[in-house]
Amino acid sequence: MFNMAPKKTALKKSLGETTMLKRSVSTRAKKNSDVKLVDESSKRKAVSPLKQLSKRSAFGDITNDADLSKKIATNKKDSKKNVETISHVVKKNLKESENGNKAVMPQKKTGRSNIPTFPPKVQMAKANIKPEKVHPSSVSKPTCDKTEVLTSVRVKSPDSTDNELYLTAVEELKKLTTKDEERKKEPLPPPGVEDFDAENMSDPVQVSEYAMDIFSYLKEREAKFVIDNYMERQTSINTAMRALLVDWLVEIQENFELNHETLYLAVKLTDIYLSKVTVSKETLQLVGAAAIFIASKYDERMAPMLEEMLYVCDGAYDKKELIRMEINILNKVGFELGIPLSYRFLRRYARCSKVTLPVLTLARYILELSLMEYTFVSESDSKLAAAALLLALKMKEISGWTKTLQYYSGYSLEEIKDLVFKLNDMLKMKPKEALSTVRNKYSHKIFFEVAKEPVLAEVNL
Structure with missing residues (x-):
């Protein structure tokens, strides 16, 4: 089990000398007498003395303060009294208005001035007006049907000129219908490519209608x-x-x-x-x-x-x-947190190509190892995800870069093969003791022990 509090770790400088950092990046925890050892086969969880002191809820505990509870109860009583007072004054004003007297509305007292709760000019009197009898023949019938009423409702057009600032609802509906027809006319996947989005069109959670646009947008943001x-x-x-x-x-x-x-x-x-x-x-x-x-x-x-x-x-x-x-x-970062991530691209490519979970987990292991390598910092996340998936397929001896993967990723084999070689060289490097967390993590049975998968001496593409 991993303890949370890390210990001080010695880092080697480029010149070869070893120094102890005052506030070093630490990877292991100090021993805590309150923390009990558990079987490593179980799922590891964070153990913090803070969690033992108090429980936290999703929205916080707002009723554990006795004074706060009293304030809430007092506010409820006061608000109930205010409502009763206002209703009493309103009833009184209605009676006075019937007799010709001026209605006086309640006023709220404040430290600065008396601010009326309601506008003072509001007259809440009953009108003693008898309705006139109207013959049915004198009532004019509407001169427009439902279509004319719809066209009379006008909405502002975002791309209209000064001379034509508004579009009718019918025109806007026609415009949306045209866009839907244009979307249906978009080219289908080429022969030999499985239309993954079309297969999942009935599932609203998959948002298959917008999936290609979403990942195209993410690639543009890279x-x-x-x-x-x-x-x-x-x-x-x-x-x-x-x-x-x-x-x-x-x-x-x-x-x-x-x-x-x-x-x-x-x-x-x-x-x-x-x-x-x-x-x-x-x-x-x-x-x-x-x-x-x-x-x-x-x-x-x-x-x-x-x-x-x-x-x-x-x-x-x-x-x-x-x-x-x-x-x-x-x-x-300019509060820009919607950053394209290689993990999201990998999951999209794996689902479209319908690879098994062990293959996907192996590709995730390769990607997670690449996070520690500075040489991959400047690489495109979408391309890195494609290369990791291809290397995992080769290590499992399943298949190569299919037309389906090329279509949904947007990368050809020539564009990612150099990156595949670099990732394979990374796997062949001798593991370091100080950087063993990822390998230990993916050596667990939960992750199909993919870290123990034999590394390819050469990648044949």
Whole structure:
């Protein structure tokens, strides 16, 4: 079982000397006497003394304060009295208005002035007017039918000129119908390609009608989040420290049982921030903690609490420092959190090609390992996901890059083969003891022990 509080870890500098960081990026927890060891075959969960002190609910506990409960009860009584007073005054005014007297409405007393609860000029009198008898023949019949009434309702057109600012409802309906017909005329997948979206069109959860447009839009947004070789501008940190930080983030994701999208978004936010700001080695772990805290708020149903994030940092930072770093990261990324992630592209490609879950898990293992490698930081997420899936198919000896995968990914074999070779070279590297979290994670039976899959000596494409 992984403990949450990490221990101090020695990092090697590029010159070869070993130093102990004051606030180092840590990956393991201190021993806690309150934490009991459990069987490693069971699912690992985050163990925090904070969780043992109090329980948290999705919307917070707002009734545990006795004074607050009394205030709520008092407010209810006061509001009931106000309603009774107002209704009494209204009844009184109605009677006075029938006798010709002026109605006086209740006024609310405040510290500054008397503000009337209702407008003072409101006359709530009963009109003593008898309705006149009207002969049915004198009543004029409507001169328009339902269609004319519909066309008389006009809505503003977003793309209209000054001379034609509005469109009728019928014209707008015709315009929408034309768009639907144009969508139906879009080219179907070429021969040999399975129309995955058409097969799932009846399932509203799949949003098959918009799936291609969604992922095309995500691919277009990749150009907005390109990360350059920022490590050349960093003076205090190196690639080894970054790899250790990502390994620590993977451990946090496992302990808190966060979504994988949260992990990938946290790594992206960290890289984007480091590409714009020069940080010290003492601040690196703070950047990673704030990044995964932001990603949890964005993607999780129930994000970890601030105290829990400070706890996993082993007391290296305080509350103000974490909040300040969170603000700095959001400012540097322009509050743009809808970043295209390789994990989302991988899941889309795997579903369209209908690969099995063990193959998908192997591709996820390859992608997660690539998070620690700085050489893949500048790569396109959609292309990286395609290369990881192709390498997993080759390792399982199932198939190659089919027409279906080429159609839904938008990449040909020539475009991703170099990236496949790089990923395979990464798998052939000797594992490091300090960076073993991902391999230990995917060596579990829950993940089909894909980390134990034999690595290919050469990839034949």
